[in-house]
Amino acid sequence: MAKNVFALILIMLISATLQPPAMAADLIEPTLTPAAEIIKPKPKPKPETMGGFSISSTVGSYFFAGSEQRNVAALYGVKVGHEKIGKSAADNLGLEATINFFNASSKTVARDASGYLFRLDASYPFPINKKWMPYLVAGVGGIFSDGNGSSNKNILLNYGLGLKYFLQNYLAIRADVRHVGVYENSIFRQNVDIGVGLSYYFGKERIKKIVTQPVLEKKKIVVIEDDPAKNVEAKKTTATEKEDKSAVKPSEDLKVPEIAPPVKIEVVKKLSVDFDGTSLYIKPVYIKRFNEIAASLYESGDFMVHIKAHSRDTEKIADTVILSEKRVQRVRDSFINLGVNPNQISINANAALPVNSENNANSYVKAPSQRVDIMLVKLDAAAKLKTEQELQFKIERDEIERLVLETRSKDLIKAVLELHGENRSLPVDSATSLPFELVNQGEDTEEFMLMLSAPKDFDGFMESVSRPDDKITLIQLAPREKLKGNVRFRIPAGLIDGQKTMLTLKAVSTRFNDVVFQKDSQIAASAPLLRIEAKLSNKKVSPGDKLQYQLTIINSGSLSAHALSVKLSLPSAVNLVGASGAPFAKETGGMLVFKVDTIEAGKQAEITIDANVRADSSIGQEILWNAEVIDGTLQRRAKSTERSSIVLVK
Known part of the structure; x- marks a missing residue:
């Protein structure tokens, strides 16, 4: 029964290779073909490609391992697969499912066995040309056999190679060789499968035989x-x-x-929109008709609306042409507001006047400038493609023209911006300014936006010299006109001496935001920079000894320091004798506070404290001195750079 099924499939595949005889319907009879069909260009044939879905019928032989003591068995199979042939060899891949039937006889006893082989293989095809396609395969499956009253089911692994020769793009002869490993009783039996067959590919176009009379x-x-x-x-x-x-x-x-096929355009609706005088107003009676036309445009992209106005040759430089253009644009905008795709609208504001055929060629229909004509048309495939190409070309052309015009317009914007005060040193915690100038050197009046790039705590803004304290952000300058102004800002108190900040002033064209004129100025902060140093007369003292403690306050900054307070925490192991260098007051807790009015940049102030070590001090006690200077103006603090101590000895 299985042999008959495989034979039937093979016969069907072979019959598919036979080219059917030409029938009357396949003949092209020029005498019955319309002229338009004769000149119609023939479509380009589709390129032949390998791969796709296929079904194969195969016959061959199955060789059993010597330990199985079986004769070579005839093998009949059906394969269903799919191959993908990519642009490069690395993209090629195939998958194929196989079912085979065999009937094997024993070499030793009168015991025959029949069975089925099932496989699922992955293949790697690599076509050599349009006819030859070798491939490598590997896969898994199972073998089911019955004989002498028992049945066996075993797993198999296989690998091998094959070759296909294409008789037609849909039909190929194939040959396969597989090494089959059957896993049985914890061992692999090494079998071999050899077969030939015929493969039929679905979806491949057959070339009809054309008989020309x-x-x-x-x-x-x-x-x-x-x-x-x-x-x-x-x-x-x-x-x-x-x-x-x-x-x-x-x-x-x-x-x-050899001519191109004519473009077919079917006019579906026509509408003439009348205007009063030089008005652009569209009367309400036309809005309902606009909605009907828009509804057709929503339904299908095969529809387009053509909007055109007329003008005589003698009117093309007159105001009527401008009026026609405005009316056509107004009608177009109305359709866009109704949701119509702009690509489905074409306009012509200067269409030729319709000629009155009853008279001569110079006799035109009246009222050319009072009417806009609207046509809803349906395009065939060729017309639609042509229209889409024209629209795309127009869009690209308009974009190029826009870019060229924009570039030329940008080149005409010329200005010079100057910002003075580069590398200036400015005191902290003070308001200051930098002068600037902006000159319009173009031939047209230009408007600029003034922008300052600076840290937020600078609170910067621009002002005109003629109107101080009046912030300006927009300025319009006539050709050769100059603006003189100041950049006003405040140097924060928190900046340290010598800290640099970059300020950037920009003048940006309000027409094109990428046309920018800018100038940078780097400023440095000027501030006092205080530090305090301490020095003891003796490092080791005994109870009752005299001790002198000297403080030096140094201003290494570029700005004078004012209203300074120097605080000294008097150790409990000493008694104050006196102090010099600055007036002081003694606060609770043994704190001494000295007042220093000013220390100029690069200068210093000295304070000396005299004390006695208390007689009841413990031997080995450590005495710590802590000093701190505070800038009363900027609220900056500096502590002693080192810690002093005294160890008591006998």
Whole structure:
């Protein structure tokens, strides 16, 4: 039964290879073909490609391992697979499922066995050309066999190679060799599978046989396009020529001109919109009709709306042309506001006037500037493609023109910005300013936005010299006009001496935000920089000894320090005798506070404290002196740079 099934599949595949005879429906009879069909360009044939879904029928032999004591068995199979052939060899991949039937006889006893092999294989095809395609395979499966009243089910692994030769793009002869490892009773039996077959690929286009007969009648072919000036006339010689028509070859007799197929446009609706005088107002009666046309445009992209106004040649430099352009644009905007895709709208504000055919070519229909005509048209595929291409071309052209115009406009914007005060040293905690100048050197009046890039705590802004304390952000300058101003800001008190900050002043065109003129100025903060040093007369003293403690306050900054307070915590192991260098007051807890009015930049102040070591001090006691200076103006503090101590000895 299984053999019959496999044989039937093989017969069906072989029959698919036979080319069917040409039928009457397959013949092309030029005498019955319309002229428009004769000149229609033939579509380009699709490129032949390998791969795809396929079904195969195979026959072959199955060789058992010697330990199985079985003769070579005939093998019948069906394979279903899919191959993907990519742009490069690395992209190629295939997958194939196989079922095989075999009937094997024993070499030793009269005991036959039949069974099935099931496999799922992955393949790597690498086509050499359009005919030959070798491939490597590997996969897993199982073998089920019955014989002598028992059945076996075992797992198998296989690998091998194959080759396909394509008779047609949909039909190929194949040959396969597989090494099959059958896992049985904890061992692998080494079997071999050899087969040939036929593969049929689905979805491949067959090339029909075309029988061309001679032309028995020659006709005049006329192709009408939208533009009457482009009508094409293809003339053929008359059939009165004395010649044997049956012997005429079509390639010599039928010479059809190579022209593009005409674009078919079907006008669905027409509407004329009348305007009063020089008004741009669209009357409400037309809005309902606009909605009907817009509804058709929503439904399908095959529809377009053409909007056009007319003007005589003598009017093309008159105000009526400008008026027509405005009205056409107003109608277009109305459709866009209704949700119509702008790509489905075409406009022509200067269309030629319709000619009055009853008179001469110079007689035109009246009221050219009072009307806008609207046509809803349906396009065929060729017209739609042509329209889309034209729209895309127009968009690209308009964008290029816009960029060119924008570039030229940017080049005409010329200005000079100067910011003075580079590398200035400015005192902290004070308001200051830097002068600047902005000159419009272009030929047109320009407006600029003034911007300052500075730390937030600088509180910077710009002012005009003519209007101090009046912040300015926008300034309009006539050609060659100059603005003189100041950048006002405050140096924060927290900056240390010598700290640098970059200020950037920008003048940005309000027409093009990428046209920027800027100037940088780096400033340095000027501030006092205090430190305190302490020095003891003796490092080791005994109870009752005299002790002198000297403090030095140094200002190494670039700015004078004012209203200084020097605090000294008097140790409990000493008694104060006196102090010099600055007035002082003694506070509770043994704190001495000295007042220093000013220490100039690069200068210093000295304070001396005299004391006695108390007689009841403990031997070995450590005496600590802590001093601190405070800037009363900037509220900055500096402590002694080192810690002094005294150890009591006998």
